[in-house]
Amino acid sequence: xxxxxxxxxxxxxxxxxPYKALVNLRQLVFEVTSNCNLRCKYCGYGELYNTxxxxxxxxxxxxxxxxxxxxxxxLWNNNEVxxxxxxxxxxxxxxxxxxNIPFIKKVIGYIESLPVPKRRSFTYAMTTNxxxxxxxxxxxxxxxxxxxxxxxGDKYAHSYRIDSRxxxxxxxxFVNTKQLQKKYPDFFATNVxxxxxxxxxxxxxxxxxxxxxxFGKYPTVSEINESGVLEKQKDKFNEIFHSSDTDWTNPKNKxxxxxxIEISPQFRSLYNILMSLSGNSFRSYNSLMAKEGATxxxxxxxxxxxxxxxxxxxxxxLPCERINQKFSLGKVTEQGVNIDxxxxxxxxxxxxRKIWSLCKTCYAKPVxxxxxxxVDNLETxxxxxxxxxxxxxxxYIHSRLNYLAENPDIYLKxxxxxx
Amino acid sequence: xxxxxxxxxxxxxxFNESEGxxxxxxxxxxxxxxxNELIHNYCLLFNDPANLYSVAIDHSDKQDALFxxxxxxxxxxxxxxxxxxxxxxxxxFSLPPILNLRDEIEEAQLDKNKYxxxxxxxxxxxxxxxxxxxxxxxxxEREYYxxxxxxxxEESFLELGVIHSFLEKSxxxxxxxxxxxxxxxxxYPNIRDLIGLFVTHGIYVTCYMPGRYTDAFxxxxxxxxxxxxxxxxxxxxxxDFTKIQDYIKDYSIQYNWVFLIKNENDFLLCEKIxxxxxxxxxxxxxxxxxxxxxxxxxxxxxxxxxxxxxSLTKQNVFxxxxxxxxxxxxxxxxxxxxxxxxxxxxxxxxxREDAMELIKREIxxxxxxxxxxREKVTPCKDCIFRNLCPPPSNYEFYxxxxxxxxxxxxT
Numbered sequence: 001x002x003x004x005x006x007x008x009x010x011x012x013x014x015x016x017x018p019y020k021a022l023v024n025l026r027q028l029v030f031e032v033t034s035n036c037n038l039r040c041k042y043c044g045y046g047e048l049y050n051t052x053x054x055x056x057x058x059x060x061x062x063x064x065x066x067x068x069x070x071x072x073x074x075l076w077n078n079n080e081v082x083x084x085x086x087x088x089x090x091x092x093x094x095x096x097x098x099x100n101i102p103f104i105k106k107v108i109g110y111i112e113s114l115p116v117p118k119r120r121s122f123t124y125a126m127t128t129n130x131x132x133x134x135x136x137x138x139x140x141x142x143x144x145x146x147x148x149x150x151x152x153g154d155k156y157a158h159s160y161r162i163d164s165r166x167x168x169x170x171x172x173x174f175v176n177t178k179q180l181q182k183k184y185p186d187f188f189a190t191n192v193x194x195x196x197x198x199x200x201x202x203x204x205x206x207x208x209x210x211x212x213x214x215f216g217k218y219p220t221v222s223e224i225n226e227s228g229v230l231e232k233q234k235d236k237f238n239e240i241f242h243s244s245d246t247d248w249t250n251p252k253n254k255x256x257x258x259x260x261i262e263i264s265p266q267f268r269s270l271y272n273i274l275m276s277l278s279g280n281s282f283r284s285y286n287s288l289m290a291k292e293g294a295t296x297x298x299x300x301x302x303x304x305x306x307x308x309x310x311x312x313x314x315x316x317x318l319p320c321e322r323i324n325q326k327f328s329l330g331k332v333t334e335q336g337v338n339i340d341x342x343x344x345x346x347x348x349x350x351x352x353r354k355i356w357s358l359c360k361t362c363y364a365k366p367v368x369x370x371x372x373x374x375v376d377n378l379e380t381x382x383x384x385x386x387x388x389x390x391x392x393x394x395x396y397i398h399s400r401l402n403y404l405a406e407n408p409d410i411y412l413k414x415x416x417x418x419x
Numbered sequence: 420x421x422x423x424x425x426x427x428x429x430x431x432x433x434f435n436e437s438e439g440x441x442x443x444x445x446x447x448x449x450x451x452x453x454x455n456e457l458i459h460n461y462c463l464l465f466n467d468p469a470n471l472y473s474v475a476i477d478h479s480d481k482q483d484a485l486f487x488x489x490x491x492x493x494x495x496x497x498x499x500x501x502x503x504x505x506x507x508x509x510x511x512f513s514l515p516p517i518l519n520l521r522d523e524i525e526e527a528q529l530d531k532n533k534y535x536x537x538x539x540x541x542x543x544x545x546x547x548x549x550x551x552x553x554x555x556x557x558x559x560e561r562e563y564y565x566x567x568x569x570x571x572x573e574e575s576f577l578e579l580g581v582i583h584s585f586l587e588k589s590x591x592x593x594x595x596x597x598x599x600x601x602x603x604x605x606x607y608p609n610i611r612d613l614i615g616l617f618v619t620h621g622i623y624v625t626c627y628m629p630g631r632y633t634d635a636f637x638x639x640x641x642x643x644x645x646x647x648x649x650x651x652x653x654x655x656x657x658x659d660f661t662k663i664q665d666y667i668k669d670y671s672i673q674y675n676w677v678f679l680i681k682n683e684n685d686f687l688l689c690e691k692i693x694x695x696x697x698x699x700x701x702x703x704x705x706x707x708x709x710x711x712x713x714x715x716x717x718x719x720x721x722x723x724x725x726x727x728x729x730s731l732t733k734q735n736v737f738x739x740x741x742x743x744x745x746x747x748x749x750x751x752x753x754x755x756x757x758x759x760x761x762x763x764x765x766x767x768x769x770x771r772e773d774a775m776e777l778i779k780r781e782i783x784x785x786x787x788x789x790x791x792x793r794e795k796v797t798p799c800k801d802c803i804f805r806n807l808c809p810p811p812s813n814y815e816f817y818x819x820x821x822x823x824x825x826x827x828x829x830t
Binding site for chain 2: 001080081082083084085119274275278279280281282283284285286288289290404405408409411412414415416417418
């Protein structure tokens with residue numbers, strides 16, 4: 001394995017990259033409303049973070065949604081998609097999206113009134129806190145939504161998800177979700193999944209087991225976002241932050257760490273190392289015949305629109321819902337859509353050059369998955385938490401390889417896995 | 420102290436009960452060995468991924484002379500190394516070269532995928548060969564098109580409109596190469612439009628036609644100067660060849676002569692022509708007839724030396740394990756409108772369908788020629804050279820015989 005694999009890095013992004021990514025767009029996500037019927041302590045739009053300017057009580061106007069839909073349909077009708085079939089997800093995000101169901105119905109109605117572009121289909125998706133599921137489940141089932149329900153585990157683990165009066169929302173969410181499961185068992189089996197946030201009140205495996213025992217599905221368990229925490233809120237953040245590593249390395253959890261080994265952070269990071277450095281990993285059949293290596297850009301940042309286009313309630317275009325609004329890539333107003341592909345490419349090229357000042361001496365380059373939008377002072381003097389000198393990098397790689405040596409049975413699993 | 424023999428991550432190992440082969444994909448060298456029961460057992464241990472290419476050596480085994488010499492060779496040929504370790508808990512290990520191919524893994528999991536498939540069939544349409552016209556061939560040449568790119572035998576004609584509509588229906592965003600095969604130079608009056616259709620989209624076009632000096636050839640010479648275009652002319656007679664050579668050199672056309680050889684005399688003749696005319700680019704293609712199998716056996720069959728000179732990288736070996744790189748991504752369209760993944764097999768469907776659907780049929784077919792590797796054909800699947808040998812060729816599909824080689828395996 002070539003631990004110090006050197007690629008030829010490219011720092012200039014062509015404007016055809018964001019253009020093609022929009023032609024092939026995988027997800028269009030609307031931030032339907034800034035309203036929420038919960039006041040979760042760790043909310044990304046809440047008191048702990050600086051990432052978003054979020055004015056309460058704002059709903060997205062239909063004309064803004066219509067403008068971006070018209071823009072994209074025009075793009076899709078005039079450019080051949082690179083895929084035999086492109087399934088584009090139309091996502092509804094909030095706040096709590098079900099608080100603005102008239103907007104959702106209008107958007108879906110509008111999309112369904114348009115001729116479907118060649119080689120494309122649409123699937124609707126929503127992340128919901130489940131409070132209003134009882135009211136709108138029929139519609140969600142009718143439109144075959146892919147539904148992600150936020151549930152943090154049992155009542156105590158869920159207790160940072162409170163309503164405006166400070167009451168734990170667990171009972172309401174649990175009952176509604178049970179009702180959905182009972183009324184629409186087939187839909188529930190295929191279209192519903194769970195997302196849980198790990199806090200000091202929960203434990204990775206208790207959360208997983210609780211949701212599995214009650215709903216027959218294992219949730220994704222994520223830590224609270226460490227990026228963008230306000231300096232003055234750091235103590236509060238640290239109080240509720242719970243690292244998943246502590247659960248995975250706790251000897252008391254041995255039974256579970258074996259059972260869930262494929263989703264353990266160690267497995268994932270070992271997987272990334274092997275895929276990047278072993279020379280055994282290839283994306284497609286075609287890549288087996290490729291004569292030259294692929295072009296490599298620094299960091300693990302997604303290309304603009306490669307994963308999604310996220311449209312904020314105010315019409316700002318972001319590459320992802322988790323990114324600071326100041327990195328907006330365009331604007332949708334009631335007058336129209338402004339996406340300047342050259343400007344986007346220039347912006348990314350500038351960020352590549354800025355971050356390269358760190359990357360060029362960083363040994364972790366070949367295995368880097370750092371998104372540069374999470375790097376502090378990106379536009380001035382970037383500070384990357386993932387930076388590793390030779391000693392740190394060697395330690396990191398060896399710790400992961402030692403994990404493999406301790407669990408040799410996982411090697412075949414790793415080589416038969418994709419994430 | 421305990422000794423471990425550890426193979427390097429660049430080393431491939433293939434073996435059966437009587438023999439084995441190590442291939443170092445860094446040094447691009449292999450060595451073969453005979454197996455006794457002891458060596459076979461060690462090979463089985465190497466083959467278990469959970470051993471991470473590391474096997475403890477039982478010191479009493481070293482008394483077996485064959486085994487001892489095998490160990491020495493592993494070290495000598497830089498296939499692996501022996502490490503002496505005090506603490507067995509810290510045993511050395513390596514990473515066996517097991518392919519992680521995202522497309523293949525996702526294909527296997529496809530039915531479990533409820534919402535989304537990331538496999539992009541459009542990516543697999545890389546090359547298309549349109550047989551524009553056919554007929555007028557001597558009997559002996561009627562099946563050449565099943566062996567090499569050569570005009571179709573039946574009198575026929577592929578309408579430009581049909582090609583247009585097929586391309587319109589299909590997703591050609593990943594198409595890089597188009598081959599146009601004509602049995603006669605003038606019989607396809609729309610060739611100018613057809614070449615234009617592709618080259619304007621940045622697709623490389625190669626046009627195959629008989630190298631016959633006629634008025635028809637002279638009439639189309641100007642369009643053959645398109646960029647991204649190569650002309651391949653089948654050698655017919657020395658007279659035609661000389662006339663065309665004299666004429667064509669004044670035009671900036673990228674062209675190759677294609678010499679078909681059936682015997683050693685053909686080869687000597689073409690060698691002389693190439694030398695006399697200082698041809699820098701030409702294709703020499705052997706063709707099977709009902710009478711020349713001996714010529715193939717003596718001159719064309721793959722030998723151990725051929726394999727030794729292939730210099731395959733790890734990626735090349737993985738490619739040989741997964742797909743047939745001779746045909747992967749290549750559709751063949753006959754003038755009757757039938758579309759093939761390989762002209763020695765049944766058609767996948769017709770030009771009335773979307774090429775994406777036809778490709779799905781090809782890659783989902785257990786008998787797919789695009790995925791026909793040596794692992795899947797008899798007797799190659801039992802041969803220790805199976806993943807170093809070039810993938811099955813059209814000569815083999817044509818004969819339905821998959822060991823056109825001089826290597827004799829011990830099984």
